[in-house]
Amino acid sequence: MGQSSVRGRGERGRRAAVPEPREPGEDGSPPEEERPASPDAGRRSSGGGPNSNRRRGKEPPKRSRGVRILRWTALTLAVLVLGAAGAGYFYYEHLNGNLRKEDLDLGDSKIGKPEPNAAGQTPLNILLIGSDGRNTAENVKLGGAKQDADRKPLGDVQMLVHVSADRSNMSVVSIPRDTRVTIPQCTDPHDGTVYRKTEGPINESLQNGGPGCTVATWKELTGVYIDHFMMIDFSGVVSMADAIGGVPVCVKNNVYSHDSKGHGSGLKLTKGTHNVKGVQALQWLRTRYGFEDNTDIGRAKAQHIYMTSMIRQLKSGTKLSDPGKLMDLAEAATEALTVDHGLGTVKNLYDLGNDLKRVPTKRTTMITMPWEYGGGGEYVLPKPGDAEQTFSLLRNDIALDGKDKKKPDATPAPTEPKEQLPVVVQNGTASTVLGPVSGRASVITSELARLGYAKATANTVLISQADTTVLYPGEDRQGDGLAVAKALKLPKSAAKSSTSVQEITVVVGNDWREGTTYPKAATDDADKTPESADALNGEQKGCMKVNQGYTF
Template sequence: MRQSSVRGDRTRRRRPDAQDPAGDGPYESGLPPDAPGWTPPPGSGSVPPDDDGGSSHRKGGRPRRRKGRKVLRWTAISLALLLVAGAGAGYLYYEHLNSKLRKDRRDLSAGGLKKPDPNAFGQSPLNILLLGSDGRDNKENIKLGGARQDADRKPLADVQMLLHVSADRSNMSVISIPRDTRVPIPRCTDPRGGKVYPQTTAAINQSLQHGGPGCTLATWQELTGIYIDHFMMVDFSGVVEMADAIGGVPVCVDKNIYSHDSKGHGSGLRLTAGTHSVKGVQALQWLRTRYGFEDNTDIGRAKAQHMYMNSMVRQLKAGTKLTNPGQLRDLAEAATAALTVDDGLGSVKKLYDLGGDLQRVPTKRITMVTMPWQYGPGESYVVPKPGEAEQTFALLRNDTALDGKDAKKKPTPAPKASTPKSELKVIVQNGTNSSVSGPVAGRASVIQQQLTGLGYTAADTDSALSTQADTTVSYPDKAGRGDALALAKALGLPDSAVKESRSVSEVRLVVGNDWRTGTEYPKQQGDDKAADKAPESADALNGEDKKACMKVNPQYTF
């Protein structure tokens, strides 16, 4: 596999890989199609190839397409915002747009997680996987993405972001994963032809070639332990039109920049120091630029895309753009033509409802991060950073905002147990099933026997297997919280493992994949001090940060 260049302090040669061709993929400049007011914009999900087609992470080497996909994802979000803004469209026009939406299915054969129970107020978080595809499946995509030789190659998902909206819709978190991240890709079945792809370990962007977006969703669930409700995927086409229709998005550079060198590297972006409103081809250049930002790697490019997306969201939510019905119509036409969604989002009405829901999130509570990463052996790829990547995933699994503001909520005093241990009805279930590692046989019985030794003699087991990242103790109503907390304490589980659930009639202990061996619950990363926000390595950017400015690499200034 090709070398990664997350950092550009050193130049690394990467071996050409048929799975990672030269040109970079489209970026998602807009907002995910699930953002408030989503109106299928014309070009909402399309971005041209990488500035130099370089690899997403590496400093040198062949061009990569990761950026474009990120842009595409955000284009989708802006679509949601736009749809709310243009709610006056008639029924027939909606039907016309519906017919243009492409739909795909999630791969149920890959196994998966159970959707979490609603909270005590009946609210559920929402997770949407946003993908940018680098497919060269038509003349426009080839024109934007280049690499005509890749026209017959299956597309890669070079841009991948998970959009998490809290259950109470008070905040939104977006986490992106570098496309070179090496992960287990589960056994997947292509829903369109039935072809079965065996389990493997490879760059996460290759998961799209193992059965479509449904397999990428399954890969994300396996990696993060987060249940994902929907996916949205966009290709190259339409980004220029989208940027033009919006009328320009303000971006900032701290020095003059010209993304071009004698070797042909660069997107061609040329700006003087300060803030500029970019649109059309220039907006695409911004989203694709790797050579010229920070250390000339895909990490800097991702940050530039985050800045662009935040700026676009602020404008759309403020209602300062796209007030012209003709502009909205053009955006809707291009966006629906560029989007591929799962069956659960397969209509403009559903996207519209989703957009209205997302519009409730204040801009100041939007946080965008990159998964904490580190180089793998030989620095030819990256892997999730031990501890810190899992910490970030766990925050989203527990519906905790990455900005740390949830920590300011006043904790509820813990009630005392009201039922004697010997009389407390406890059901233990094995939740260690995994589409990659498989389940640990007899796990429920082992922990049930441990509970009996601790005095919980009424504990029993449920033979059904489930899939869960974290070990949890669920209770049916407020009266049972004290008993559930006491049980968790006896096993060494944190209070965060205790959750109220309307789907249980007694205390239920599900042994998750974080406790696959032994009778003593393993100490987790961050147990000494509870993690309440994304780690520094996630490089968080707040949606209200109007002072954010990209650092220009000294080699690409003038």
């Protein structure tokens, strides 16, 4: 390798986009720029030395091919990693942007979040709303009734999902869409319109400002605190069903939901099990004319069968093992949903999904609110006794499947004599529907004093709570809480551990609005789900009965 060879390569290097590497020295040593610099390299004068050519603007020495490839590879990998991270971030923001968000509660309920249990856990309540809005061409096509295109949507499907504090079980309660309830005063967050309190079908609550008014209505009806809502429309159901890949459902006979008067969803299935998706899934969920007695009650049962089947399908993981399908599902879900601001990010939805995933399928129970006809069959009313018993189970975090672990019967001894035990009494009757009852804290304080609790005092802060409760600060004070509950003739279940109180605290709820004698439970089976709720377990593969007028 002569000198001319090196000079020729230098000429090419000045023309090349990327310089070629310099040849190693004749003795096999590295080229000049790769040799370790001498200790005094930085002290060389500008007039000479091995770096003088660089300082004089001459061609810089060439790097070895191995070093150059390594550096280009590292740069390429860095670009790819950063690009992927950037794409992930932008896709995450894209999904967040898909979500529509609305206010959680448009009413004036004073119902507070449930007290944490001894482990600091609280239950989770999510209201699911299916809207019949025809606000897009696709929704008009799927929902029919073009004359309703400009009408405000109705909340025709409503289900309250209750996840226990320890995430061991989940209960889902549906309510028929024409159930007559008190719809509280709601203020539309978009235009400030105030909708006065009224009586009407619960599905009309959605028209009074949006899903936040439906949440307010449920809180007033049930006394249950609601953490979040999720709302979906016709096209959302179709896209979600497609993304999941279909859901297996079953009918006991051929069914065609259609008659000469135009009634029916159009669902047409032969006897047996079918994997429904897309429009067919929407038809299944909307079918009223065709199942059992052509009522919303039959439709609710069909929805429960669909949901339990979908849960089993998702838990099996078969539809989520493919990243492409998972992305399709994420896209469909975020485009389909309207949620409250507390659920308004993909991360929050993901965290919620993890909470729900912890619940075993066998501990999932779906019911319809116990009901009875009113107005000569024109509408539905909550069934006296049974409906309130069901709501009480939710409020007290008692599983609808009846499989909660029984607490030991042994009652710990009080830590102090009752005459020396400080007890705080608070009025919890601040209900916006029934209105507060003044003086309840003072009345029960006087009753406790009569019973020997000389240090009982009244807290003048008015709150809203459905059930009368005795809160005690920590498990070591359980005996004191149970003793106070017993003195007031409250059930043992009324005594609860709480991290938010420092003294034994009695909250007089809306279930005890008068007198000094606590009203007895309407049934001896207060901790059991009423038979009228028609419970369906998450592992049951139900099959819908078909109305003989809608078969073929």
